[in-house]
Amino acid sequence: MKPRQVLPVLAVAIALLCLPACKREPSPATGQVPRATTVARGNESADQFVARVNAEFRNTYAELSAAQWISSTYISDDSELIAAKANERWLTQLNGWIEQARQYEGQPMSAATARSIMLLKLMTAMPAPRDPQRLAELTRIASKMEGMYGAGKYCSKPGDATSCKTLGDLEDILRSNRDYDAQLDAWNGWHTIAPPMRKDYVRFVELVNEGAKDMGFADAGEVWRSGYDMPAQQIAAETDRLWTQVKPLYEQLHCYARTKLDAKYGKDRGEVAGRMLPAHLMGNMWQQDWSNLWDVLQPYPGASSLDITAALQRQYQQNYTNELATHATAPGPADLVDIERAAQLDSARQMASRAQDFYMSLGMPKLPASYWTRSQFIKPRDRDVVCHASAWDMNMAGDVRTKACMKPDEENFTTIYHELGHVYYYMAYNKLTPIFQQGAHDGFHEAIGDTIVLSMTPGYLQSVGLVDAQPSSQEALINAQMRMALTKVAFLPFGLMIDRWRWGVFDGSIKPDAYNSTWWSLKAKYQGVAPVQARGEDFFDPGAKYHVPGNTPYTRYFLANILQFQFYKALCDASGYKGPLYACSFYGNKAAGQKYEAMLSKGASQPWQQTLKQLTGGETMDASAVLEYFAPLQDWLKQQNEGQTCGWDASAAANAAVPAAKPPVSGPPVTPRVPAPSLSAT
Ligand code: X8Z
Ligand code: ZN
Numbered sequence: 265m266k267p268r269q270v271l272p273v274l275a276v277a278i279a280l281l282c283l284p285a286c287k288r289e290p291s292p293a294t295g296q297v298p299r300a301t302t303v304a305r306g307n308e309s310a311d312q313f314v315a316r317v318n319a320e321f322r323n324t325y326a327e328l329s330a331a332q333w334i335s336s337t338y339i340s341d342d343s344e345l346i347a348a349k350a351n352e353r354w355l356t357q358l359n360g361w362i363e364q365a366r367q368y369e370g371q372p373m374s375a376a377t378a379r380s381i382m383l384l385k386l387m388t389a390m391p392a393p394r395d396p397q398r399l400a401e402l403t404r405i406a407s408k409m410e411g412m413y414g415a416g417k418y419c420s421k422p423g424d425a426t427s428c429k430t431l432g433d434l435e436d437i438l439r440s441n442r443d444y445d446a447q448l449d450a451w452n453g454w455h456t457i458a459p460p461m462r463k464d465y466v467r468f469v470e471l472v473n474e475g476a477k478d479m480g481f482a483d484a485g486e487v488w489r490s491g492y493d494m495p496a497q498q499i500a501a502e503t504d505r506l507w508t509q510v511k512p513l514y515e516q517l518h519c520y521a522r523t524k525l526d527a528k529y530g531k532d533r534g535e536v537a538g539r540m541l542p543a544h545l546m547g548n549m550w551q552q553d554w555s556n557l558w559d560v561l562q563p564y565p566g567a568s569s570l571d572i573t574a575a576l577q578r579q580y581q582q583n584y585t586n587e588l589a590t591h592a593t594a595p596g597p598a599d600l601v602d603i604e605r606a607a608q609l610d611s612a613r614q615m616a617s618r619a620q621d622f623y624m625s626l627g628m629p630k631l632p633a634s635y636w637t638r639s640q641f642i643k644p645r646d647r648d649v650v651c652h653a654s655a656w657d658m659n660m661a662g663d664v665r666t667k668a669c670m671k672p673d674e675e676n677f678t679t680i681y682h683e684l685g686h687v688y689y690y691m692a693y694n695k696l697t698p699i700f701q702q703g704a705h706d707g708f709h710e711a712i713g714d715t716i717v718l719s720m721t722p723g724y725l726q727s728v729g730l731v732d733a734q735p736s737s738q739e740a741l742i743n744a745q746m747r748m749a750l751t752k753v754a755f756l757p758f759g760l761m762i763d764r765w766r767w768g769v770f771d772g773s774i775k776p777d778a779y780n781s782t783w784w785s786l787k788a789k790y791q792g793v794a795p796v797q798a799r800g801e802d803f804f805d806p807g808a809k810y811h812v813p814g815n816t817p818y819t820r821y822f823l824a825n826i827l828q829f830q831f832y833k834a835l836c837d838a839s840g841y842k843g844p845l846y847a848c849s850f851y852g853n854k855a856a857g858q859k860y861e862a863m864l865s866k867g868a869s870q871p872w873q874q875t876l877k878q879l880t881g882g883e884t885m886d887a888s889a890v891l892e893y894f895a896p897l898q899d900w901l902k903q904q905n906e907g908q909t910c911g912w913d914a915s916a917a918a919n920a921a922v923p924a925a926k927p928p929v930s931g932p933p934v935t936p937r938v939p940a941p942s943l944s945a946t
Contacts, residue, residue: 310373314380314699317361321698326659328354333656335407337640337667339414339648348407352400355392358384359399362479376869380699383868386491387699389817391475391484402471405464409813412461414650418453429453431549432643432651432669438547439556439673444529448796451544458807465807466776468815469769476770485770488763488817492705493871500767502885503760503819506826507790509887510756513894516901517753518792519910521546524560538916539909540794543787550809551793552758555675555750563746563900567739570722570747575730576672579614583607605645612641612670618728619681622716623688626850626857631687632662643669652810653679655686660698664690678717678751685713692864704863704872707823707885712864714824715831718748718893719849727851745846745897752825753894757790759822764790765806766818780805788914827876829889834880835860845893 308316331350335343365381373381390406392399418434421427429450437450472484481487489496518541525534525545536542547556554561584607588595595603613636620631638658643651651669658665666683670676689712693701703709722734722744734740765786768774774782780803787793799805806812833845839853850856863879873883891898 310368310371311377314377318697318699322660329658336650339411344407344411348403351403355399358387359392359394383699385479390815391472391479391487393471393474394478398471405468406815409461409464413810413813415648416457418456435549438549444533447544454549455805455808458804461807461813462804473770483770485767503822506885506887507760510890513898514753514756515910516898516905517749519905519908520901521561528560536794536796538913540788540792540912543793543795551791552755553751554754563742564739568734568743570731572674572677572730576677580607580611580672583610608642611672615677616680619684622851623684625852627854628688628857635664639665640667641670653683655683657690660694660701681716682713689864692861693867696867696869700867700869702868704868704875706820707827710820710824711828711831714828718828718832719851721847721849724849724851741896742900745894749894749897755825759825761786761790762818777801792912826885826887826890829893830880833889
């Protein structure tokens with residue numbers, strides 16, 4: 265349910281497919297939170313049953329969202345407990361509905377009712393055991409792992425809190441420090457947060473598998489694969505097919521990046537055994553987005569300037585100056601901290617506002633006033649929070665929010681466009697019955713905002729004052745294409761490998777004693793990246809990626825990275841655009857906006873194939889629009905790579921990673937947990 269899937273956080277517990285929430289309504293007679301004990305009514309028809317489930321769902325949703333929001337934006341033992349309990353009630357209630365639905369198998373019912381019953385079983389990414397003790401254990405572990413990730417810190421001097429760095433601090437190093445050892449220390453440091461989760465994760469897998477079996481699935485991975493309006497086994501083949509389409513493009517990009525890293529660091533350090541890319545040198549903790557390596561990988565320095573980060577930082581400086589000017593007297597040190605934070609918040613809101621402007625230019629509504637007051641835009645300074653960006657529908661009735669720890673840089677800028685895609689989806693389908701308040705499939709949800717990001721062409725960026733007028737040269741085109749490819753193409757194999765790992769973990773083909781080595785074998789196979797030092801089973805590197813402890817399925821992002829090009833092409837067509845695909849921006853085009861809104865408002869009320877057809881004319885996910893978009897870059901990369909042996913030998917690093925190595929001793933954060941907020945403090 266939701267708190268919508270988009271939100272990872274909640275997803276933890278809640279469902280995976282997002283559900284929307286409803287407005288907070290008075291609970292049943294006592295006015296207390298319902299105890300998830302909904303009972304089947306003897307003579308209820310299937311249609312009546314679904315109507316009741318929708319009403320009950322709406323009734324309990326807001327409480328669950330609120331508990332999850334608090335635990336993500338105020339990590340403490342108490343908020344963790346409250347979230348686990350709320351989730352326990354929700355999953356108990358969901359199990360009850362699923363059980364009650366069995367009586368309608370094979371009975372006549374409307375198509376909408378049949379679809380609703382089918383979706384019920386897929387409503388959570390965390391299928392819970394029927395056994396109440398084990399269900400409660402599951403929700404406790406889920407909340408705990410999410411809290412561990414959110415509060416994770418690397419303390420280079422154990423016991424000295426001043427030496428501790430958050431994920432954001434460590435990502436800053438990977439983003440902008442090109443020193444080999446500094447990057448390695450940041451990368452190793454973040455990965456120290458995960459080994460303490462390993463035991464919990466093993467138990468978590470046992471418990472969700474039990475829940476899946478209770479529902480009649482083989483394992484939790486099968487539940488995840490069943491959400492695509494096709495037989496579960498077919499989605500693996502579909503993703504393989506799509507990957508085969510785009511793999512040659514990725515291999516060319518990989519080859520080019522390796523040449524550049526060799527030139528920068530020397531062949532002995534710019535690559536690792538098997539001609540793979542060193543995990544800590546890609547500008548990103550998980551090597552899923554290489555755009556931070558722009559300084560190393562930019563094809564034609566000086567041919568055009570697409571330095572959006574620099575422009576955002578200039579805006580931030582201006583905000584700082586403005587905030588400073590509001591002080592009549594000379595500010596003291598505490599004032600300066602306040603001023604800095606006020607300027608950060610100004611920048612974050614400006615970025616969100618710029619994103620809103622794009623959606624509004626398509627004819628979509630303004631975000632509600634509560635969005636601006638209730639969202640978390642920047643990292644609070646007094647407590648741990650889950651910084652991983654997410655979008656929330658708190659009540660299925662207009663209380664929509666984003667939660668992020670924004671900084672003024674390009675990645676955060678595009679991320680807020682992504683998050684607002686979720687938010688506009690919520691708002692568009694809020695009028696549907698609660699069970700249908702989900703994406704057509706989860707990849708659709710992830711693709712909405714990214715489609716807008718594809719429309720952020722150099723021309724658009726110039727029109728909003730973020731870059732200067734762009735020359736229309738071949739060099740400028742290749743620069744623009746490379747900028748997009750470092751995000752979109754680099755991501756593809758990562759988008760695939762995470763669930764290749766989890767599907768194997770859930771079906772038992774990857775056993776706990778091979779969690780880490782298999783993780784790296786898959787990283788090698790799909791991404792062609794490898795660690796520079798052995799990562800044995802003392803590590804738990806999957807736990808260092810949010811979606812693993814957060815239990816958010818990941819195939820959605822792979823599918824989204826393909827689908828968004830299909831959506832983009834369809835919207836460009838709808839806008840009447842005629843030129844090459846990569847140059848299209850449908851900013852300001854109401855015809856495109858109407859078509860998009862029509863798709864969003866369908867939610868999950870019909871099979872996604874139908875929804876896709878209404879937008880694009882086709883019923884199949886297909887990567888040819890990706891290839892069409894990047895055709896100039898692919899030609900250019902082939903020329904650049906001429907004479908190189910492209911590709912890599914994945915077995916080389918898998919072997920290298922086998923010997924166990926001791927993790928560094930830095931240990932979990934030494935900072936104590938903050939106390940829970942006082943109830944009267946709101
Ligand atoms: O998790 C996200 C979003 C929230 S749905 C920030 N993304 C994936 C990730 O960060 O790993 C967007 C891109 C892929
Ligand atoms: Zn998302």
